[in-house]
Amino acid sequence: MDKIKHLYWRAGFGLNAEEWVERRNWSIPEAVNHLFEAAKKAKPATASPTPASAEDGDQSAKEALLEKIKEERKLVALQGADWLQRMANPAQSALLERVTLFWHGHFACQTKFSSLATTQLNTLRTHALGSFRELTLAMARDVSMIRFLNNQQNRKDRPNENFARELMELFTIGRGNYTEKDVKEAARAFTGWSSNLRGEFLFRPGQHDYGVKTFMGQSGRFDGEDIIDRLLEKRATAEFVTRKVYRYFVNEQVDEGIVADLAKRFYESDYQTEALLREIFERDWFYAPKNIGSKIKSPADLLAGILRKLKVRFENELSLVFVQRALGQVLFNPPNVAGWPVGKPWIDNSTLTLRLSLAGYLFNSAEVNLRTKGEPEDLEREKGMKKLQATVDMSGISQLLKGVSDEQIPEVLADFLLVSRPDRFLETLDGYLQKSSSREDRIRISTMGLMSLPEYQMC
Secondary structure, X not given: OHHHHHHHHHOOOOOOHXXXXXXXXXXXXXXXXXXXXXXXXXXXXXXXXXXXXXXXXXXXXXXXXXXXXXXXXXXXXXHHHHHHHHHHOOOOOHHHHHHHHHHHHHOOOOOOOHHHHHHHHHHHHHHXXXXXXXHHHHHHOOHHHHHHOOHHHOEOOEOOOHHHHHHHHHHXXXXXXXXXXXXXXXXXXXXXXXXXXXXXXXXXXXXXXXXOEEEOOEXXXXXXXXXXXXXXXXXXXXXXXXXXXXXXXXXOOOOHHHHHHHHHHHXXXXXXXXXXXXXXXXXXXXXXHHHOOOOEOOHHHHXXXXXXXXXXXXXXXXXXXXXXXXXXXXXXXXXXXXOOOOOHHHOOHHXXXXXXXXXXXXXXXXXXXXXXXXXXXXXXXXXXXXEOOEXXXXXXHHHHOOOOOHHHHHHHHHHHHOOOOOOOHHHHHHHHHOXXXXXXXXXXXXXXXXXXXXXXXXX
């Protein structure tokens, strides 16, 4: 059962009570196959139109655009909240959302319009388990990425190196494997890759440099697609991406021997992500004790897992935006092009307090008096978000505990909620349980208590 919990946390966001009852005795091959089959049936999200820009001399149109941009910032934040709820929804593919979240951090990009956020999310989902080459090419043509890394300004008479540099440093081959000349030549190859006012990719031939470029020792009239091909011909790219996959899905402490073997297979598969992840999830070393419960949950992991297990519904969806900000991870708004941190940087005094108290806040629809991180909000919106008015559906957990004695409730819930059980956790809960006056109270208090343990922060 510990292996199943580990698999579903790393390949998804944990299991709700009904899923736990159904799958806790599944074999690993059965569970892995189920995860990948469900991913193939997933449907895309829908997008809304991107607002057009105002003409320079039209002051009223400019004011309307500024108001629209402000509204779009809110819609993008709500898009992130919707995505978290999709991660938590058992009707959706947990594996697909998990891998999409990984690529969202890998190809980190701030998105300013909700339609572009939807488009990017669907691009990531479409290629998440497919070809890394096709994903990289699609992200090079992604309008949010083009605008974020200034490729709109990349023209033959004045190349902009931002995208070309990050493509190599962060998205493919990694530092130490390219030169400044490679950056300059790659930037020339991506000239003219732009977008129109409708938020669509547009190649502008008049802005493209058709001259000969020399990139990584090869010369030709390369365009951006050729540059991506040259990068993926290098085994160092497979090693760089595989190491990042290993740190995310297996352990931050990298076993270089395993990574070398996985990278070789990844390269020989022509960069097929499904093959790489299947190889990881089906290997015995993935389920070694040192890898189970070794990862600090990111805010997205923590929130999606709590929403999934407690079937939380917010009266005001902005509440979920507020919690993301307070925990330090707002989807579609990474701190920089390197993406979000991993591991210990997620924890500081303010975030730890919120993390350990979050389940109790949700059960009690509490007022959360914590400052948010990131962008400031107007006072009215801030006040509205701090009241976490939510409903928690305990029916699945109650069904899980049917026939379980009152005394055994904490033990059964610990098996369900915790990837690794701490010593003497029953003693920790005992003080709370003495206040329970009914079985329902005992279930509720035990659930809150277990989700408030430091061990619940791990997966």
